[in-house]
Amino acid sequence: MGVTAIEKILARNSGLARVRPGDIVTTKVETAILFDNNFMETSWREILHVHDPAKIVVVFDHRTPASHVLSAKAHQTGRAFVKQFGVERFHDIGFQQGISRALVADHGYGLPGTVLLCSDSHTCSAGVFNLAARGVGAPDMTYAVAKGETWFRVGETIRYDLCGALRPGVSAKDVFLHLANTHGDHATMNVEYGGPALGGLSMNARRTISTMSAELSVEFATFEPDQIMIDHVQARTDAPFEPVWPGTNADYADKRVIDLNLIEPLVALPDAVLNNARVVGDVAGTDIDQAFIGSCANGSLDDLAVAARVLAGRRVADGTRLVVTPATQSIYRAAMAEGYIQTIVEAGGVVTNATCGACGGGSMGLLGPGEICITASTRNFKGRMGDAAARIYMASPATVAASAIAGVIASPMDYFT
Amino acid sequence: MNGLFNDQISGRVWVVGDDINTDLILPIQAYYLPVEQQPAWVFSANRPGWSGDVGQGDILVAGRIFGVGSSRPAARSLKNLGLACLLADSINGLFYRNAINFAFPALEAPGATALFKEGDRAEISFEAARIANPASGKTLDGVPMPAQLLAILQAGGIYSLLQSENLIR
Numbered sequence: 214m215g216v217t218a219i220e221k222i223l224a225r226n227s228g229l230a231r232v233r234p235g236d237i238v239t240t241k242v243e244t245a246i247l248f249d250n251n252f253m254e255t256s257w258r259e260i261l262h263v264h265d266p267a268k269i270v271v272v273f274d275h276r277t278p279a280s281h282v283l284s285a286k287a288h289q290t291g292r293a294f295v296k297q298f299g300v301e302r303f304h305d306i307g308f309q310q311g312i313s314r315a316l317v318a319d320h321g322y323g324l325p326g327t328v329l330l331c332s333d334s335h336t337c338s339a340g341v342f343n344l345a346a347r348g349v350g351a352p353d354m355t356y357a358v359a360k361g362e363t364w365f366r367v368g369e370t371i372r373y374d375l376c377g378a379l380r381p382g383v384s385a386k387d388v389f390l391h392l393a394n395t396h397g398d399h400a401t402m403n404v405e406y407g408g409p410a411l412g413g414l415s416m417n418a419r420r421t422i423s424t425m426s427a428e429l430s431v432e433f434a435t436f437e438p439d440q441i442m443i444d445h446v447q448a449r450t451d452a453p454f455e456p457v458w459p460g461t462n463a464d465y466a467d468k469r470v471i472d473l474n475l476i477e478p479l480v481a482l483p484d485a486v487l488n489n490a491r492v493v494g495d496v497a498g499t500d501i502d503q504a505f506i507g508s509c510a511n512g513s514l515d516d517l518a519v520a521a522r523v524l525a526g527r528r529v530a531d532g533t534r535l536v537v538t539p540a541t542q543s544i545y546r547a548a549m550a551e552g553y554i555q556t557i558v559e560a561g562g563v564v565t566n567a568t569c570g571a572c573g574g575g576s577m578g579l580l581g582p583g584e585i586c587i588t589a590s591t592r593n594f595k596g597r598m599g600d601a602a603a604r605i606y607m608a609s610p611a612t613v614a615a616s617a618i619a620g621v622i623a624s625p626m627d628y629f630t
Numbered sequence: 631m632n633g634l635f636n637d638q639i640s641g642r643v644w645v646v647g648d649d650i651n652t653d654l655i656l657p658i659q660a661y662y663l664p665v666e667q668q669p670a671w672v673f674s675a676n677r678p679g680w681s682g683d684v685g686q687g688d689i690l691v692a693g694r695i696f697g698v699g700s701s702r703p704a705a706r707s708l709k710n711l712g713l714a715c716l717l718a719d720s721i722n723g724l725f726y727r728n729a730i731n732f733a734f735p736a737l738e739a740p741g742a743t744a745l746f747k748e749g750d751r752a753e754i755s756f757e758a759a760r761i762a763n764p765a766s767g768k769t770l771d772g773v774p775m776p777a778q779l780l781a782i783l784q785a786g787g788i789y790s791l792l793q794s795e796n797l798i799r
Contacts, residue, residue, distance in 0.1 A: 237776045237778050237779065250702075255661070255663075255664065255665050255668075255703075256703060258789055258792075258798045258799065259798060259799040260797065260798055261796060261797055261798060261799060262796075262797050281662060283662055332701040333700075333701060334652075334699060334700045334701045334724055347723075347724075348701050348724050349701065349724060349727055350701045350702075350703060350705075350724065350727055350728035350731060351701070351703065352727075352728065352731035352732065352787065352788045352789060353727055353728075353731060353788070355788070355789070355792060355798060356788050356791075356792060359792060359797040359798065360797070364778065364779070366723070366776070366779075368723075398694060398695045398698075398720070400694065400695050400720035400721070400722065400723070401720065401723065401738075428698070430695040430698050430720075430722045430723065431723075432723045485649050487649065487695075573658060573700075574658045575658055575661070592651075592653070592699065594651045594653040594654070594699065595653065595654065595675050595676065596653050596654070596657050596658070596675040597653045597658070601657070601674070601675035
């Protein structure tokens, strides 16, 4: 039987002719991304030797600007590390600030066919660029930075072929929620995305799906390459790369087709992502206190464009707060140039600087006891965005924007006719 | 082996369900606290007070995708809480890596939650992944931890290895 894309990538980077499910392989790490939490004093172990500073990227994204003295100290430690080892790819607070997963996309840090590690769990996001990208813990990052390699457990792969096209008002977030609702968790397995619908999905839309795949509990989420992806990376880096296509007759654990024409706006109910979504009509009318659009999954220029389209000429409902967080300052600037920021602010939305922000409940936009939020971000886990007694619904940016205007959960479809 | 790792593990069982995520194990509020204070917050949102009831050497039995969520050092909190081992129907891959790296014994054992009820004793041969409930007489074969990964666990975690090579302080 043939080999899946991720098996080929892992084989190539471990110097093996072939890897199989169940193998433990040691691979070189082409890109190792450290972020501000790594440098917090409760996590950081001083690294005395770095394998190769040119393989390292340092990003401050989770708590920027510093939300606590602990974060400020972590940033100081990070800056000292960057200086000590001469790390050139450094995204401090300021012009180049942003969430690491979005910066990988903006700067072409994810080279097709390679291995990328970061200790953010949504690092599988970069799998959209046809690479082995994995979130690991701080200990694994320390090891990879010091030694230039890591280990992986090779899992079986499920292939998803996307066909058809999304209806206006329906987004990649809805595709993911549909998949998570239909197929549940994929523990110890990989997912591979491809199919004729890819060409109709922007890189931002595809990246929403790859990023959210962390919630499926996958080992890797990898997209089949196409010219749109290759052009995207080539426009951003001079580094050579070699994309990887799955072999013919690749040995998948299962092959599944998702027809985008049939997807409708979905809302995940509080506390769990998997097997927990309803069509928006089932929860329409639910009171909300806060609406959030942002994160590595939904802070792209496309997401801000959708929010602006829904909000244009309208106002956020009295008693409802709308917080919007671009994923990078670069996206923020582009959104200013397009007029999206103006539109969102005039509608009563609060636009923050680029950061993980409210998604992780770490720095701002927190929820109080009993408050209800609808979020276009990565997770709706109990307690994630503030108090444990808050309730978090999760949906697309369009649904969140429509809900902010209504002051209750609402369908976005009327804005896209 | 540094003597800290014990292959034969037995202890009192606590049972939790599916989808136990890292926000439940290490809530964001606890992330800012000193490491030694973090274990008291384990399951504070879904099982208030539980962390105070856990005894040294107890065993946590969980359902599917235990530890799904963030890269935060949630496994360290479970280890520092005194738990001797995790058995789960399935374990999130990132959490599994952290468990190994923080030297917290964790075994994937489909069927684990069906084998035990809370308060039972579990007897585990870790390397062989053999699990027994002496009260019911039932046994279960889990998924043995691959040898390369078991070596990291037995060495006391990945920081111990890096420290022994003078790569970190």
